[in-house]
Amino acid sequence: MIAKLIAGPMRGLALALALSLGVAGCATGGGSAANDPNLTPQQRQLRAEAARFNQTVGEGALVGALGGAALGALLGGDDPLAGAAIGAAAGAAAGAGAGYLVASQNQEYASAEARLNAQIQAAQQDAARYRTIVETTRQVVNSHKQNIAQLNSRYRAGQITASQYQNEMASVSGDLESIQNLIAENRTIVGAYEEEISELQSSRRDASQLVAARDEMVRQRQNLEKEYDELLEAVDAAPVAVG
Numbered sequence: 001m002i003a004k005l006i007a008g009p010m011r012g013l014a015l016a017l018a019l020s021l022g023v024a025g026c027a028t029g030g031g032s033a034a035n036d037p038n039l040t041p042q043q044r045q046l047r048a049e050a051a052r053f054n055q056t057v058g059e060g061a062l063v064g065a066l067g068g069a070a071l072g073a074l075l076g077g078d079d080p081l082a083g084a085a086i087g088a089a090a091g092a093a094a095g096a097g098a099g100y101l102v103a104s105q106n107q108e109y110a111s112a113e114a115r116l117n118a119q120i121q122a123a124q125q126d127a128a129r130y131r132t133i134v135e136t137t138r139q140v141v142n143s144h145k146q147n148i149a150q151l152n153s154r155y156r157a158g159q160i161t162a163s164q165y166q167n168e169m170a171s172v173s174g175d176l177e178s179i180q181n182l183i184a185e186n187r188t189i190v191g192a193y194e195e196e197i198s199e200l201q202s203s204r205r206d207a208s209q210l211v212a213a214r215d216e217m218v219r220q221r222q223n224l225e226k227e228y229d230e231l232l233e234a235v236d237a238a239p240v241a242v243g
Helices: 001-006 008-024 041-057 059-074 078-097 098-107 113-154 164-169 171-200 208-236
Strands: none
Touching: 041 113, 041 171, 098 113, 098 171, 113 164, 113 171, 113 208, 171 208
């Protein structure tokens, strides 16, 4: 029975999935550096988060769209094509971990209010994710600062060579890059919030929950920038140039 139901709307399902491929095309194969066995668990988590953005709006969205489109086609009643498209949109947002940009890219919601609700929920999840990212970053930066202080003492005491110093510092550059990427990602997401907030306010709709999520994201970006600056300052003050 289910096979017969699926067979009818397959063309619509294929169209919905084709539309979702545009989102999936944003994905990259990044994140391999996070698997370096020499990294601490916190460093691996930081780098994985930095690589997650493209995967979130790409691979995760496609997986969600596959399930959502199939279910939407089954439940689409007299219009399985529309059901598949709406199901793909909703499934993509869920499959990507409800990231705000994914929720915004999938325009096929039952109503404008449903779309806004999805965006608010996704924005709140983004803010919660960034609070966790900041705590992880703080742990990584504190660990690096302590290690740099110890290396400085050992190097000045002649206990290690410049080459040994650099080897001990090999992972710092990768972590600085990851923090930079997370700051840039945050700016991209906040920019999307700003556009939606402006549209809501111009149409006299309630934007307060998105404003609150936007403000929280900005605060967390400022925290990331502070951690980045502190680590960069420690690296710049090192007696040996770090690549």
